[in-house]
Amino acid sequence: xxxxxxxxxxxxxxxxxxxxxxxxxxxxxxxxxxxxxxxxxxxxxxxxxxxxxxxxxxxxxxxxxxxxxxxxxxxxxxxxxxxxxxxxxxxxxxxxxxxxxxxxxxxxxxxxxxxxxxxxxxxxxxxxxxxxxxxxxxxxxxxxxxxxxxxxxxxxxxxxxxxxxxxxxxxxxxxxxxxxxxxxxxxxxxxxxxxxxxxxxxxxxxxxxxxxxxxxxxxxxxxxxxxxxxxxxxxxxxxxxxxxxxxxxxxxxxxxxxxxxxxxxxxxxxxxxxxxxxxxxxxxxxxxxxxxxxxxxxxxxxxxx
Amino acid sequence: xxxxxxxxxxxxxxxxxxxxxxxxxxxxxxxxxxxxxxxxxxxxxxxxxxxxxxxxxxxxxxxxxxxxxxxxxxxxxxxxxxxxxxxxxxxxxxxxxxxxxxxxxxxxxxxxxxxxxxxxxxxxxxxxxxxxxxxxxxxxxxxxxxxxxxxxxxxxxxxxxxxxxxxxxxxxxxxxxxxxxxxxxxxxxxxxxxxxxxxxxxxxxxxxxxxxxxxxxxxxxxxxxxxxxxxxxxxxxxxxxxxxxxxxxxxxxxxxxxxxxxxxxxxxxxxxxxxxxxxxxxxxxxxxxxxxxxxxxxxxxxxxxxxxxxxxxxxxxxxxxxxxxxxxxxxxxxxxxxxxxxxxxxxxxxxxx
Numbered sequence: 001x002x003x004x005x006x007x008x009x010x011x012x013x014x015x016x017x018x019x020x021x022x023x024x025x026x027x028x029x030x031x032x033x034x035x036x037x038x039x040x041x042x043x044x045x046x047x048x049x050x051x052x053x054x055x056x057x058x059x060x061x062x063x064x065x066x067x068x069x070x071x072x073x074x075x076x077x078x079x080x081x082x083x084x085x086x087x088x089x090x091x092x093x094x095x096x097x098x099x100x101x102x103x104x105x106x107x108x109x110x111x112x113x114x115x116x117x118x119x120x121x122x123x124x125x126x127x128x129x130x131x132x133x134x135x136x137x138x139x140x141x142x143x144x145x146x147x148x149x150x151x152x153x154x155x156x157x158x159x160x161x162x163x164x165x166x167x168x169x170x171x172x173x174x175x176x177x178x179x180x181x182x183x184x185x186x187x188x189x190x191x192x193x194x195x196x197x198x199x200x201x202x203x204x205x206x207x208x209x210x211x212x213x214x215x216x217x218x219x220x221x222x223x224x225x226x227x228x229x230x231x232x233x234x235x236x237x238x239x240x241x242x243x244x245x246x247x248x249x250x251x252x253x254x255x256x257x258x259x260x261x262x263x264x265x266x267x268x269x270x271x272x273x274x275x276x277x278x279x280x281x282x283x284x285x286x287x288x289x290x291x292x293x294x295x296x297x298x299x300x301x302x303x304x305x
Numbered sequence: 306x307x308x309x310x311x312x313x314x315x316x317x318x319x320x321x322x323x324x325x326x327x328x329x330x331x332x333x334x335x336x337x338x339x340x341x342x343x344x345x346x347x348x349x350x351x352x353x354x355x356x357x358x359x360x361x362x363x364x365x366x367x368x369x370x371x372x373x374x375x376x377x378x379x380x381x382x383x384x385x386x387x388x389x390x391x392x393x394x395x396x397x398x399x400x401x402x403x404x405x406x407x408x409x410x411x412x413x414x415x416x417x418x419x420x421x422x423x424x425x426x427x428x429x430x431x432x433x434x435x436x437x438x439x440x441x442x443x444x445x446x447x448x449x450x451x452x453x454x455x456x457x458x459x460x461x462x463x464x465x466x467x468x469x470x471x472x473x474x475x476x477x478x479x480x481x482x483x484x485x486x487x488x489x490x491x492x493x494x495x496x497x498x499x500x501x502x503x504x505x506x507x508x509x510x511x512x513x514x515x516x517x518x519x520x521x522x523x524x525x526x527x528x529x530x531x532x533x534x535x536x537x538x539x540x541x542x543x544x545x546x547x548x549x550x551x552x553x554x555x556x557x558x559x560x561x562x563x564x565x566x567x568x569x570x571x572x573x574x575x576x577x578x579x580x581x582x583x584x585x586x587x588x589x590x591x592x593x594x595x596x597x598x599x600x601x602x603x604x605x606x607x608x609x610x611x612x613x614x615x616x617x618x619x620x621x622x623x624x625x626x627x628x629x630x631x632x633x634x635x636x637x638x639x640x641x642x643x644x645x646x647x648x649x650x651x652x653x654x655x656x657x658x
Contacts, residue, residue: 150363152632157421168424169398189362192395196420197625206632208363242639250363254636 005031006286009063011085012076013037013044013055015161015264016099019275020074021048022262027279029286033069036060038077060085067092071289072282075100078163079170086122095285096122097278101170107182109134110280111230118288123281127171128270129153129190129205130178131277132238136207136253137183139227143219148210149185151175154193156200159268168192185209203269204241207253217246224253234280235273236260311555313525315349315414315440315501316342316542318571319379320391321527321534324355324598325579328366332378334574339379341570342530343386345562347542349412351389352379355535355598356629357416358390358405359397364631365598373404380409387411389440394424396629399431406435415461416442416472418627419449422457429464440468440501440525444628447477447594451489458490468499468525473514474628476505476536476587477594483514484521491522501525504540506532507591509583511540512548519554530567531575536590536597538581543567589615593622602631606638616641 008030010017017035021044024032035048040057048055054069056062063070072095075082082102089096098105105122108114112135117123125131133151140146153175164171172190179188195201211220224244231238237258245252257269264271319335335352342350352375354360354368361368368375380388389412390405402413413432415425425441432439441461446454458469471486478486483502490500502518504511504527515526528542543563549556572580579601581587586600595618603621607614620637621630 148363152364152629154630154633162423165421165423165426167427168394169427172395172398191362191364191629193627193629194395194418194421194424195625195627195630196418204633206364210363241636245635245639252363252632252635254632 004290005029006072006289007031007033007070008282009034009036009070009073010076011036011060011063011073013042013048014076016076016271016275017074018044018047019263019271020076020278021051021053023260023275023279025051027283029283030279034063034066036063060088064088064092067094070094072097072285074278074282090121094121097282098122098124099274099278101127101167101174103174107178108281109138109178109182110234110277110284111135111227112138112182114281114284118285125274125278125281126178126182127175128155128203128274129171129192130175130182131273132203132205132255132257132270133175133207134178134183135227135231136224136255137179137185137188137209139223140209140211140220140251141184143223144211144215146183146185146209146211148187148189149179149183150189150191150208151179152191152193152206153270154195154201154204155270156203156267157194157196158200159203159264159270160194200265200267202267203257203273205255205257207255208250209253210250213249217251220244220251235276237266237269238273308552309519309524309554311524311557312519312549313348314542314545314556314558315351315389315525315527316347316529317351317527317539318342318530318533318542320351320353321355321539322529322575323353323368324535324601325533325538325581326575327578327601328354328361328368329578330369330375332370332374335375336378336382337570338566338574339388340382341566343383345566346385346558347563348386348557349389350379350383350386351391351414352376353391357393357397358401360393372401373408376405376408376410389414391416392428393417393629394428399428402428402432402435406432406437411437412440413437414440414442415466416444419443419446419454419457419472422460425461426464429461429466433465438468439466440470441466442470442472442503444472444474445596446471446473446486447475447482448625451485454486455489455493459493462494462498466498468501469494470501470503470525470527471518471523472503473505474596475594476507476511476591476597478510478514479508480510480514480517483510484517487518487521487523499524501527503527505534505591505597506537506539506541506581506583507587507597511538512544515540515545516548530563530571532581533571533575534581534597536581536600537583537587586614586618589618593619595622596626596628596630598628599631599634602634606634610638610642612638612641612645
């Protein structure tokens with residue numbers, strides 16, 4: 001039902017924005033209209049133009065002149081830029097799905113807490129490490145009390161862009177907060193490692209969760225497996241490297257995240273899980289909007305026609 | 306060879322040595338060792354979790370006491386020398402730098418893998434802004450060619466580093482490899498930027514490579530009393546001091562006093578736990594080019610999963626694992642156990658619970 005699709009725009013035509021574009025082409029609920037960039041002849045904008053999307057290199061201001069063209073916008077720019085974008089989008093009644101570290105809205109991990117925020121106007125995707133590991137922490141914390149959770153994300157050097165590199169503390173601190181706020185651990189810690197091996201390594205995550213010595217290991221194991229299956233619905237390359245390893249007062253969960261290879265190479269599961277989660281979040285909003293029988297500007301022109 | 310007049314030794318008994326101690330130093334032990342090193346004239350005394358500030362974790366092992374208490378204990382007793390700390394971006398953050406500076410650290414040692422210097426910009430600049438000297442580490446430097454290593458050193462220099470170390474984290478560098486790397490850095494960097502060398506003795510080359518580094522212009526050398534450090538340990542401070550003394554190079558350290566520190570203060574602490582030496586495990590690390598810190602983790606994983614620690618280490622070398630990837634040791638052990646049984650990883654991991 002083409003007419004039911006909710007229109008969306010992408011702000012930021014870099015790697016993340018381009019990968020989002022390819023993922024949105026498959027969505028049954030979302031229709032991409034605009035790709036917004038800042039550099040006139042960027043690869044991202046050219047590709048978007050070739051695929052028939054409207055493009056501009058004049059940033060969000062041009063997009064805001066076409067309010068009927070979108071109900072939601074993905075922001076794949078920078079934390080600094082998002083601060084301004086967030087205000088403009090809010091004033092125009094648009095939903096902002098923030099992939100930057102700005103975190104103006106609440107942290108969202110689709111399998112864990114999206115339902116709570118469907119009436120919000122701005123949500124943040126935490127970090128790639130957070131999207132990969134928070135579901136596991138939550139899988140444990142929903143069946144057993146978790147005092148402490150720690151994650152180690154190892155990504156291929158080639159998939160860590162300049163933004164991450166210039167502010168790596170933002171990754172560790174934001175992810176750690178996500179482990180507690182969304183994952184449900186009392187306290188969280190995050191570590192990130194870049195590995196330059198060639199061929200590049202696939203994104204790896206190790207999740208350590210402290211549990212009581214007499215915690216129900218079968219229940220924990222079952223909950224983890226269920227959660228993996230749920231994440232796999234939007235990130236097919238998400239899988240356990242081995243069954244959870246229990247050791248006295250902790251469980252160690254080893255994950256590998258292979259990307260879909262839409263635009264970004266398969267090893268960059270770290271970027272893929274961000275874009276996949278963002279699309280999943282947007283689809284959640286779209287379903288919610290459709291359910292509310294949304295009228296006017298939140299639904300596409302076609303459905304009104 | 307142009308012989309320098311003076312070499313500055315940074316003693317890392319209380320940082321790299323923390324690996325060999327499995328992070329079990331007490332605050333009192335840190336105080337004792339720091340005081341003894343200071344009285345012997347050690348100019349720079351490094352105090353941190355083995356994996357740097359913020360390293361206390363499930364991944365690397367929890368320290369038995371709080372980071373602040375270790376730093377304070379050392380800061381209180383260091384009168385003549387300067388206290389340094391290690392920080393590995395991705396593990397520790399700007400918060401730890403601020404804390405350590407407040408407690409009294411004078412030197413920030415900021416470490417990255419040898420190809421990832423650009424993740425240290427934020428931390429180097431912050432440490433400089435706080436008035437600290439900044440010494441940076443290019444870890445696992447055997448994994449990248451000298452010219453590339455020098456390029457990474459230039460980046461760190463551009464962020465404000467005062468000294469850049471060629472760090473042989475795997476104790477894998479042959480004499481010429483150490484020489485070429487120090488030479489490349491020395492040639493590429495501004496004459497005002499110092500070059501340092503940090504060795505591990507896995508191939509028995511720690512003192513020798515340190516001397517080669519000095520020949521090539523390094524002015525800072527890392528050492529550790531009793532050689533206490535990851536793998537087979539570091540350049541032995543007291544041995545290095547004796548050699549420098551015989552060469553007529555000043556270190557500012559009193560030879561007999563530092564010998565006594567090693568014998569009377571440090572050895573009694575470590576002998577119950579782990580005295581690093583070139584044994585099968587550490588030699589394998591040097592031979593395979595693996596992060597020295599993996600030694601004790603590989604031995605524990607080998608015992609737990611019923612596989613050989615040498616096989617684990619060799620496999621980690623093949624996979625080009627970098628510093629900090631301790632979780633991969635379990636991963637490899639699980640896989641080796643599974644292939645040994647000729648069954649999928651499924652069956653291998655579960656009974657180990």
